[in-house]
Each structure stands twice: as C-alpha cells, then as structure tokens.
Amino acid sequence: MRRLLLALPFALLPLAMAHAADDHDHEHDSLPPHEHGVGSLNVALDGQTLELDLDGPSMNLVGFEHLATTDADKAKVDSARKQLEDPLVLFSIPKAAGCTADEQELKSPLFEPAPEESAAKGEHHHSDIEAHYAFTCSTPHALKTLDLTQFFKTFPGTHKFKVQLIGPSGQQAVEVTAKAPTLKF
Amino acid sequence: MYLFRLALASLANRRFTALLTAFAIALSVCLLLAVERVRTEARASFASTISGTDLIVGARSGSVNLLLYSVFRIGNATNNIRWDSFEHFANNPKVKWAIPMSLGDSHRGYRVMGTSEAYFEHYQYGHKQNLQLASGRPFATDPFEVVLGAEVAQALHYKLGDKLVLAHGVAAISLVKHDDKPFTVVGILKRTGTPVDRTLHISLGGMEAIHIDWHNGVPAHGAGRISADQARNMDLTPQAITAFMLGLNSKISTFAMQREINEFRGEPMMAILPGVALQELWSLMSTAEKALFVVSLFVVLTGLIGMLTAILTSLNERRREMAILRSVGARPWHIATLLIFEALALALAGVIAGVGLLYVCIAVAQGYVQSNYGLYLPLAWPSEYEWTLLGGILAAALLMGCVPAWRAYRQSLADGLSIRL
Secondary structure: OHHHHHHHHHHHHHHHHHHHHHHHHHHOOOOOOOOOOEEEEEEEEEOOEEEEEEEEEHHHHHOOOOOOOOHHHHHHHHHHHHHHOOHHHHOOOOHHHOEEEEEEEEEOOOOOOOOHHHHHHOOOOOOEEEEEEEEEEOOHHHOOEEEOHHHHHHOOOOOEEEEEEEEOOEEEEEEEEOOOOEEEO | OHHHHHHHHHHHHOHHHHHHHHHHHHHHHHHHHHHHHHHHHHHHHHHOOOEOOOEEEEEOOOHHHHHHHHOOOOOOOOOOEEHHHHHHHHOOOOEEEEEEEEEEEEEOOEEEEEEOOHHHHHOEEOOOEEOOEEEEOOOOOOOOEEEEOHHHHHHHOOOOOOEEOOEEOOOOOOOOEOOOOOEEEEEEEOOOOOHHHHEEEEEHHHHHHHOOOEEOOEEOOHHHOOOHHHHHOOOOOOOEEOEEEEEEOOHHHHHHHHHHHHOOOOOOEEEEOHHHHHHHHHHHHHHHHHHHHHHHHHHHHHHHHHHHHHHHHHHHHOHHHHHHHHHOOOOHHHHHHHHHHHHHHHHHHHHHHHHHHHHHHHHHHHHHHHHHHOOOOOOOOOOHHHHHHHHHHHHHHHHHHHHHHHHHHHHHHHHOOOOOO
16 A cells, blocks of 8 residues: 555656646746736827727726626626727827727637636636727827827726827827826827 | 106116126026026937837846946846847847847946947937947957947047957956957047947957856966957857847837737846836936926025015115105005016016026037037027926016015105105
C-alpha cells in the first residue's frame, strides 16, 4: 500500500503538467489596471480617419461585472450595448465633420452568450467593456472638439476618462470628467 | 472727460513722482508678462523636446522614467531590451523608421548615446525640425567615430578630428575608462536647446566595440584584450539596447502598436507616447510654474501699492488744489472722480510702458535666449490671457484709486476753504 502511495505523485504528474501547460498562456501577461469609475479613451485623428478606443470596467457602463443572468441584468447589458452602438451620438461628433462609421467592435465577457463553464468557475472577478470605432470624416477640419457630455449622462457610473489623444497638433494627455467633458484636437 | 484732462494736468504738475510711479508699475507689468511668456514658451519648448516620434519603447517601468532616460538623459534604465525584440518591431510593416538607443557610458559628465544613422535622419525636435550638423558629418562605418552635441563641443573645446576617450558608467568622475579605444570627432551638431546638445553620439557598433573584451563589468587584462583594430573586424551587432524610438506610417496605428508592444510575449516592454508622457512630467512641475506666477502677481501688487502710497501722501499737499477746485464749483464727487482718474491714468501709463518695455526686451534678447535656452519668445500681440491680466491690473488700480478718492471726498466736505496751519 505504502509503495502505491509513493507512486501516486508520479501517476499524477502528467495531470499536473497538463494543467501547468494550460495555465502557461496567462502567466506572462501583466494585468491591465482596473479602476471603477475611470475608463481609458484613445482618440486618434490623422487625415480623414478618426479612431476611438474605449476601455473601462463594466461597472462604469452597466453597474455590475458578473455575467448577466437575471432578466433585469440582461436588459441593462442590452441597453448599454445599444447605446455603445451609436457612437456619433454618444461622443457628440459634430455633423459638419461628415463622419461615417467604417467599423465598430464591442468586446466584453458580458456581451458574449454566457459560456456555462466560465460562469461556473467564477473566474471573472473583474470584467471590462472595450469598444473600438473607426470613422471616415469628409471634412476633418470641422472636427475641433469631442464632447462627452452625452456619454457621462448615458453612463453615470463613469466619472472620468484618461484620454490619450493624437491629433493634428500632436499627442496629448487629457482627463475628461462630467464637469469638463470636452476634448480639443 | 474734462475731469480726466484735469487729472492729467494735475499729474503733469507732479510729473517726477508720477513718472516714477508709472515706471514702477511698468516694471512690474513687464515682469508679470515676461514670466507669463516664458512660462508658456517653456511649456511649449518642453513639449517640443521631441517631436515626430510616435512611440518610445523601453523595458517595462514607468512612462516618466522611460521618458527621462531616453529623451532627457536623466536617470537610468531598469533593464535593457534584446536586439531581436528591436528588430522584430523595426521590421513591422506599420513602422516607418526606428531609432535604437544604447545608453550607459559618459564623457566628462556628458552622456554617451549609441545609436544608428537613422537618428540623424529621423529624430526631430521643436516644430518638426531635424537635427543639423554645424560641421563635419554623421558617423559612418568606422565604429570609433563620435558626433558631439553643440554644448559638449563648446564646453569641452572639441573640434573636428580631436580624439577623446569615453568613460564607463555615468558618474562625472569615473575610474574606468575605455582608453584603449579612443574616438575621433567627425561631426558637431547645431544647437537645438534640447538634451541633444549635451550628448555624445556614437554608433551602436562603437558602443559594442568598447565593451567587447569586457567580462562581468570589468575590462579584460593582458592577452584577453582586444585592440581597436581587432574590434573593427569583429561582428559588432549588439546583444541589447536601452530603448528605441518608433515613427509610424500612420498615426492612427499608434495605439494598436502601443498595445502590441505592451503585450509582446518575447519580453516585458513598454511603449509610451512621448507627447503624453511629457505632459505627465510637466504636470509634476506645475507647482513651480504656479509659484513663479504668484511671485510675479505679488510684484504687480507691490507696484500698485506704491501707486496708492504716492497718491495718498500727495493728498495732504494737495488740500489747497482741492479747495480751489471746490471754490470754483467742483462738487465732492468731482474731486473723488478726479483721484480715481489719476490712479487709472497712472496704471494705464504703467501698463502701456510695461508692454512696450517687454517688447523692447524681447526684441533685444530673442536671439540670445533662443540659442542658449532653446526658448523662442515671439514678438506677438498679447494673448487673450495676457489681455485679461492687463485688464485685471487696470481694474485693481481702479479699485485702489477708490481709497484716496474716498478720503479726498471726506476731506473736501470737511475742509472747505480754510487752511489750518
């Protein structure tokens, strides 16, 4: 019996190895910062192309970070998603600039049809919502500012954006809040 | 309006004190505006220490730290990055150009930077200005050539063809020198007003060559030594560099590239947007900037209080003047208005003279300041903010004029024509 017990670690070794290999992917990555109420926004304008990258804790946008299971939560996620799909309104992009969305992409564990296993594992302590938009603007000169008032109104859970902005006048770091919601290019 | 003329006439009667008072105000106004201009310009010039570079990449640390050692040559890197990581990103299709940087050696207190020819071609500062050579040429294929920044050449009296020896490490006095492999000055850069002026530039091959026979941080002895000529024939591709700068084909891809670098699996690296990091760094210094502004505000306040004192002390001597005015039919409020006008006239003269003085100073010092401090002071009209400041000074003067005006008003009611001796 004792001999058998001694052999146990060796018998289990392949399992442990397999597990380690499975984890390998995650270990080298540092985790991005996650601060409730604060989101990051990257804005780049070059020539006629305008790109917006939004990233923030789901908390800011829907008020929770777990996967939506109840109907009320699902409704919240749906409504947030609908709002995010209308960037021209959300970021008050001036009509005069004539911007049309070329591509937009929303990414979040919350938007995916709940995969049973990850929900069961309870791995998601934090979740983020990412949005990526690309526009082509016919008259980019008319694009002098971006006003996030509408965004802060729609998502009161967001208090602040740390903005990295690249525009005709170079790179800038700006913080926008509900009180000072304007970005100047 | 006649009151204003009367106030001017009265001032003309005391022109010496009036002139001095106006001059004191002029000086303080000039100082305030100068501080304001230098402040805005220092910020702009600080922001234009580096331009045209989309990303700076180094070992993962803090963005300000990376900016400090890669651009300002202050402090040191925590880690180096591998040469193949640099090549990986330099060959990325999104990348237009890449400048490798290798730091860590010095020459008499000035930092030495190992880089490639791309540096002279693509590095930009100010308003997208390229580096220019005052004399000579960039370093070429021979590893033991050095291009000096303007300040280095001037302070250490180097000219083309001079030989110099680099020291290991960055301390001002170093005990370990690379004296077996001297460098020849082949080029001297034009003054930029940026840290480039205080840098010695050598090729990456040169940087590699001076350390080629080093083991465990000390030079080899005896037979282990490799001479400069031997080194010339060896493969001088570096193993590691300190940081690199990237210029991208499209600015739009900056964030995607930044993300790609930050998530690079090969080794932990960090890409920063220099413009963003510069602003972070500047915000650290904003306290000093505010302090300077507050000091100059106090100088203006002093000037205005000087004016107040001058008017107040003159009140006693001018009882007779007031009395005569009263006797010819001036009402007390006429007298009060007269004094307010007087203060306003003094402040206005001070402000105009101050602005004039500022422009004279700028016109005289412009060239000197630009070549020595890299600050470009424009001879432009006052900005909106400066107009507000000037308006604020006039308003403050008006407010202060109310004090003697009130006293004169009270006195002229009580005094009448009788003169008490």
